[in-house]
Amino acid sequence: MEHEYVAMKGATMKEVAAHAGVALSSVSRVLNNHPDVSEAMKRQVHDAIAAVGYEPNLLASSLRRGSTKTVGFIxxxxSNPLFAEIVLGAERRLDEAGYSMVLTNSEGNPERDETMIRLLRRRRIDGLILSVADEDRPGTIAELSKLAEPVVLIDREVSGFHTASAVFTDHSGGMRAASEHLLSLGHRRIALISGARSLRPVRERLKGFEAAFQTRSLQVPEDLLRFGSFSAPFGQQATAELLALDDPxxxxxxxxxxxLTGVLRALQAGQRSVGRDISLISCDDVPLAELHTPPISVVDRDAVQMGEAAASLLLELLAGGDRPRVAEVPTQLLLRGSTQSLVVD
Amino acid sequence: MEHEYVAMKGATMKEVAAHAGVALSSVSRVLNNHPDVSEAMKRQVHDAIAAVGYEPNLLASSLRRGSTKTVGFIxxxxSNPLFAEIVLGAERRLDEAGYSMVLTNSEGNPERDETMIRLLRRRRIDGLILSVADEDRPGTIAELSKLAEPVVLIDREVSGFHTASAVFTDHSGGMRAASEHLLSLGHRRIALISGARSLRPVRERLKGFEAAFQTRSLQVPEDLLRFGSFSAPFGQQATAELLALDDPxxxxxxxxxxxLTGVLRALQAGQRSVGRDISLISCDDVPLAELHTPPISVVDRDAVQMGEAAASLLLELLAGGDRPRVAEVPTQLLLRGSTQSLVVD
DNA sequence: AACAGTACTGGTAACGTTTTCAGTAGACCA
DNA sequence: TGGTCTACTGAAAACGTTACCAGTACTGTT
Known part of the structure; x- marks a missing residue:
């Protein structure tokens, strides 16, 4: 008696209606708590829902509504813990606003960026937050342009795509502070190891780096600049090369x-002691930097805040804001034991 | 002439059909490359698609087909780099099989687990890979049971839910090896700091730990066991407590x-030198362990392989395999400088 | 007593696909 | 010439919702 119907796979609104003896549309109204529905009807429908084990089908609902209440995040x-924090911040804010997030990773592969944008577009997401792997790739730009929904870029400037909001980090400021600190310690032969130049953070950091030298009317050590990828192997290889220079x-x-992990591996292999033999500053704080011996100075930023800012900008656009906006999060130089005054021989 | 129609927001198959002067069903056949369609028709339709800027609507398609070709991953x-690798492995394999993955994180929050399972179920995912935050939570079990689609658990055993496949790590074996190593170095006062006991890895590791003592007919140091959560703050607090014991x-x-990062912070605060004053072994290899001074011994495992295994098990179930299966990945003790022979006073 | 208003409820047409079922036209064979 | 076969195409019915448009049955007003 109590268990008239056993919950079975795939009960639909129609069956709920039949079981409750009401119209399909009434069930829908109850579920979307429409104002014009009687208490009796609500109870009746809710009972039926429980009885048949009904589960709404979001595909059908989204199709009909024309909105998925979902935003994509590429x-x-x-694997970068930094991104985990950004995601965390973004998800938190989106959640509050009733949106859910689908996350995908492009593994730093520009081709996957494209595929993912296309896939999410076809899934009819309402908005997109992303940090493209290559700012200049035509395919990516094309896919993005086909997207009618609002977009927020994280630390990226996509050439020829200016309808997106963006959240930037003040990389140039942070890098400038770091460089000035090293210069003030007497260092002149300062190497910069970074990712591909087609990424905004890399360009901005270079700007800050150069600015620090130029302020002091010093020559930028062009032979010590290494741009490749944000990976451990590149860090290791670049560092090994630098150590092997005549004037390292x-x-x-x-x-x-x-x-950083690559850099540290190479320094270790090259028997260089951090701080003592060579000074070191990294970007973004991680346990490895904090707990290294000696602790490593870093240019830090609040990644959670970045995620929140990205979500806020997107929500603004989703709410009908037609003007893309830019938010900037500050950086902060955390000095630890890895930078030491240059001993003049 | 060439640009008869400018690509506009939301062209549908109907418009493609109209533009090509063919039936709706023919367009569908072309898109799903059905065998019975002439070359002429294909060309005609593809031209029309390009002309109107058509983009398939996966919501509609999934609704009709009854399958989303999507699997969820909770x-x-x-923020744990380990998970990034698991995700990587899983995504790779799923991709090959034509499935795409939607990723969500529960932030270690059991409540979110529930919400996410429900959400994904309503989105009509075809399968689910997850690692629940709490194995015993009734709500989670209930949500999982309502899911008719195949499930693969990662390093989890959910009580009363036995229709899922699972991929396990040989935690007990790894922990046993680690414990035996320490015992053979003369250590007897060995502490174990781990997450909540409601998680399989924690229980299995404890088993391995105890087995090592029992093999040597030694008493397990119950007062040195600390179970809390897999977080840095807990590691720090537990370590501080342990160091303050009369017989640390x-x-x-x-x-x-x-x-580990919490443990190291506490050791540092307590002025204990790793290796020299106190031996240390951690689980799962990360740059921090490798590059610490001294390098920290770890019980490692291949996380990418775990992800691949999980995806393979899921695909098997998706292909109609009705019998849930279990895969186990081995662990491996990597000895480094953080474990030293106990100096007897 | 007729009317307008209120508070609901039911039927039905969408949303954009896929799939089934009939068809048509030509080819081949006898 | 008629017939079966093959190769293709079109019409229409789903999939599970939501939203619109009419109802219906009261209640209150004049």
Missing amino acids: ASDI PTAIISGGNLL | ASDI PTAIISGGNLL
Whole structure:
């Protein structure tokens, strides 16, 4: 008696209506709590729902409504703990606004960026947050342009695509502070190891780096600049190369936490003691930097805040804001034991 | 002439059909490359698609087909680099099989687990891979049971839910090896810091730990066991407590990389030198362990392989395999400088 | 007593696909 | 010439919702 109907796979609104002896549309109204429905009807329908084990079909609902209440997030590298924090911040804010997030990672592969944008577009997401792997790739730009929904870029400027909001980090400011600190310690041979130049953070950091030298009317050590990818192997290889130079650097700036592990491996292999033999600053704080011996100075930023800012910008656009906007999050130089005054021989 | 129609927002198959002067069904056949369609028809339709800028609507398609070709992945903690690798492995394999993955994180919050399972179910995913935050939570079990689609658990055993496949890590074997190593170095006061006991890895590791003592007919140091959560703050707090004991441990085993950073912070604060004053082994290899001074011994495993295994098991079920299966991945003890022979006073 | 208004409820047409079922036209064979 | 076969195409019915448009039955007003 109590268990008239056993919950079975795939009960639909129609069956709920039949079981409750009401019209399909009434069930829909109850579910979307439409104002014009009687208490009796509500109870009746809710009972029927429980009885048949009904589960709404979001595909059908989205199709009909024309909106999925879902935003996509394409992370360029999910293994970077930094991104986890950005995602966290974004998801939190989106959740509050009743949106859910589908996350995908492009593994730093520009081709996957394209595929993912297309896929999400076809899934009819309402908006997109992403950090493309290559700002200049025509395919990516094309896919993005086909997207009618609002877009927020994270630390990226996509050439010829200016309808998106963006959240930027003040990389140039942070890098400038880091470089000035090293210069003030007497370092001149400062190396910069970073990712591909087609990425905004890399360009901005370079700007800050150069600015620090130029302010002091010093020559930028062009032979010590290494642009490749934000990966440990590149960091290791670049560092090894730098150490092998006739006039090697006395300080290294690493452009990210993945690079950092490569840099440290190479320094270790080259028997260089951090701080003592060579000064080191990295970007983005991670446990590895904090707990290294000696602790490594970093240019830090609040990644959770970045995620929140990205979500807020997107929500603004989703709410009908037609004017794309830009938010900037500050950086902060955390000095630790890895930078030491240059001993003049 | 060439640009008869400018690509506009939301062209539908109907418009493609109209533009090509063919039936709706023919367009569909072309898109799903049905065998019975002439070359002429294909060309005609493809031209029309390009002309009107048609983009398939996956919502409609999935609704009609009754399958989304999508599997959900609920990660319990996305900020753990380990998970990134699991996701990578899983996504790779699923991709090959034509499935796409939607990723969500529960932030280690059991409540979110529930919400996410429900959401994904309503989105009509075809399958689910997950690592629940709490194996015993009734709500989670209920939500999982309502799911008619195949499920693969990662390193979890959900009580009363036995229709899922699972991929397990040989945690007990790894922990046993680690414990035996420490015992053979003369350590007896060995502490174990780990997550909540409601998680399989924690229970299995404890088993391995106890087995090592029992093999040697030694008493398990119950007062040195600390179960809390897989987080840095807990690791730090537990370690601080242990160091303050009258008879403190001479060795610590940390149950994860997040815990490890907490443990190291506490050791540093307590002025204990790793290796020299206290031996240390952690679980799962991360750059922090490798590049620490001294390098930290770890019980490692291949996370990418875990992801691949999970995806393979799911695909098997999706292909109609009705019998849930279990895969186990091995662990491996990597000895480094953080474990030293106990100096007897 | 007729009317307008209120508070609901039911039927039905969408949303954009896929799939089934009939058809048509030509080719081939006898 | 008629017939069966093959190769293709079109019409229309789903899939599970939501939203619109009419109802219906009260209640209150004049």
